[in-house]
Amino acid sequence: MQNTRLTNLFDTIAGRLGQWFLNPWRRLSLLLINFFFGFFLGTAISTIAGQRGTLDIVMASILVLLTEVTSRIFYSRRFLAKPSLLVESLNVLKVGFTYSMFVESFKLGS
Numbered sequence: 001m002q003n004t005r006l007t008n009l010f011d012t013i014a015g016r017l018g019q020w021f022l023n024p025w026r027r028l029s030l031l032l033i034n035f036f037f038g039f040f041l042g043t044a045i046s047t048i049a050g051q052r053g054t055l056d057i058v059m060a061s062i063l064v065l066l067t068e069v070t071s072r073i074f075y076s077r078r079f080l081a082k083p084s085l086l087v088e089s090l091n092v093l094k095v096g097f098t099y100s101m102f103v104e105s106f107k108l109g110s
Contacts, residue, residue: 031092046100070091070093073090
């Protein structure tokens with residue numbers, strides 16, 4: 001990629017954000033926000049898919065595929081050697097989503 005002012009600006013912003021998230025409390029708060037967003041996303045998707053009732057199988061297969069791909073990326077040997085904030089955030093989002101699915105199934109069971 002060419003070295004333009006726009007790419008320099010994006011590189012500077014990304015570097016500063018990376019330094020900002022090195023603080024453990026900021027990193028934890030970002031991961032907690034991702035967990036709650038995953039929980040919200042799981043509740044919203046299951047409600048919408050249940051309301052329409054037409055794409056249940058398709059939505060379920062897409063969501064299972066996304067969670068499996070996320071697990072494959074997160075638990076690979078290459079990631080375990082050097083953790084990335086983006087992949088870790090994606091994994092926490094997946095955990096919140098999965099937890100939401102369990103809560104929804106308990107709601108339906110009672």
